[in-house]
Amino acid sequence: MKLTGAAAARYFARPDPARMGLLIFGADAMRVALRRQEVIAALIGPEGEGEMRLSRIPAGELRKDGALLSDAIRAQGFFPGQRVAFLEDATDTLAPLVADAVADWRPGDAAVVVTAGDLKAKSALRKIFEDHPNAYAIGIYDDPPGRDEIEETLRRAGLAQIGREAMDDLLTLARELDPGDFRQTVEKVALYKHGDPAPLSPEDVAACAPATIEADVDDLLTLVAEGEARRLGPTVRRLEGQGVGAVTVCIAALRHFRALHAAVADPGGPSSGIARMRPPVWGPRRDRMLRQAQAWPLDRLEMALRVLVDTDLTLRSSSRAPAMAVMERALMRLAMLNRR
Numbered sequence: 001m002k003l004t005g006a007a008a009a010r011y012f013a014r015p016d017p018a019r020m021g022l023l024i025f026g027a028d029a030m031r032v033a034l035r036r037q038e039v040i041a042a043l044i045g046p047e048g049e050g051e052m053r054l055s056r057i058p059a060g061e062l063r064k065d066g067a068l069l070s071d072a073i074r075a076q077g078f079f080p081g082q083r084v085a086f087l088e089d090a091t092d093t094l095a096p097l098v099a100d101a102v103a104d105w106r107p108g109d110a111a112v113v114v115t116a117g118d119l120k121a122k123s124a125l126r127k128i129f130e131d132h133p134n135a136y137a138i139g140i141y142d143d144p145p146g147r148d149e150i151e152e153t154l155r156r157a158g159l160a161q162i163g164r165e166a167m168d169d170l171l172t173l174a175r176e177l178d179p180g181d182f183r184q185t186v187e188k189v190a191l192y193k194h195g196d197p198a199p200l201s202p203e204d205v206a207a208c209a210p211a212t213i214e215a216d217v218d219d220l221l222t223l224v225a226e227g228e229a230r231r232l233g234p235t236v237r238r239l240e241g242q243g244v245g246a247v248t249v250c251i252a253a254l255r256h257f258r259a260l261h262a263a264v265a266d267p268g269g270p271s272s273g274i275a276r277m278r279p280p281v282w283g284p285r286r287d288r289m290l291r292q293a294q295a296w297p298l299d300r301l302e303m304a305l306r307v308l309v310d311t312d313l314t315l316r317s318s319s320r321a322p323a324m325a326v327m328e329r330a331l332m333r334l335a336m337l338n339r340r
Helices: 005-013 029-044 059-064 068-074 092-103 124-131 147-156 164-176 179-192 202-208 213-225 229-241 246-265 270-275 283-295 298-315 323-337
Strands: 021-025 054-058 084-090 111-116 135-139
Touching: 005 029, 005 135, 005 147, 021 029, 021 124, 029 084, 029 111, 029 179, 054 059, 054 068, 059 068, 059 084, 059 092, 068 084, 068 092, 084 092, 092 111, 092 124, 111 124, 124 135, 147 164, 147 179, 164 179, 164 202, 179 202, 202 283, 213 229, 213 246, 213 283, 213 323, 229 323, 246 270, 246 283, 246 298, 246 323, 270 283, 298 323
Parallel strands: 021 111, 021 135, 054 084, 084 111
Antiparallel strands: none
């Protein structure tokens, strides 16, 4: 049988040990691996692998010895408890061997977990599990996790009190990060909030989100938009030391001030304009942008955009002026512009 959506997410978290097995397939190997780890851990528990209740069979080994999977399914362990026979990176060429191995599966045998890459709808491997009355096949696609899935991940990490804005920020992070990075971020949030009964806030999420060079550029642009001219120099030097180019900073500044211009020009006001932004702006950065949009008049934003466009043309010209110095001077002008 096939499982999709919320039903699939629930099954990963709480698989039925009475089922013959599960096929997990998808083009993203990381997403498939994370789901495989989750379902096997739920089946055999934290001590299962140490108690030799997990038999791991690489696809290449099964090709050499076609009886490996069948033997693993029916083997008797030294320790009591659920056993799992895990076939890794299977392909349709192994479908006949898998079909033979599961044909005589009986209650008490090891549960079968098979992972595979992207499989077509007519895949022989998918057909084995989709047509079996006591097995499931679940496809893993590139869609970001939904709210139910994120809430389940947070509950497993020990986080039950989640503010609405914090959940919105986590949904945004789930769309932007790889699955492994997102899971690590959630674990980091859980450690950060350990022993703290207060609901999870956007500030908590921001404190645990992965730090990037883009975040450092955002910090620089915040100084510019909020008129912190005296603090610009050290921040520019730090970015330059990290290898960030002047053109990169200029492009980011143009994007930032165009976003502010769009927010201020929005008929519904800056708050409505920021809510319409794509990709969405979240957490403390959303609050900062709203504060900046409320402080900048439309005509000053248009002047700022002209300064940045002229700077971009200079940086891309044959001028021999030091590029980062040209960029720093433009940022200084912007920081002073709205203080007049």
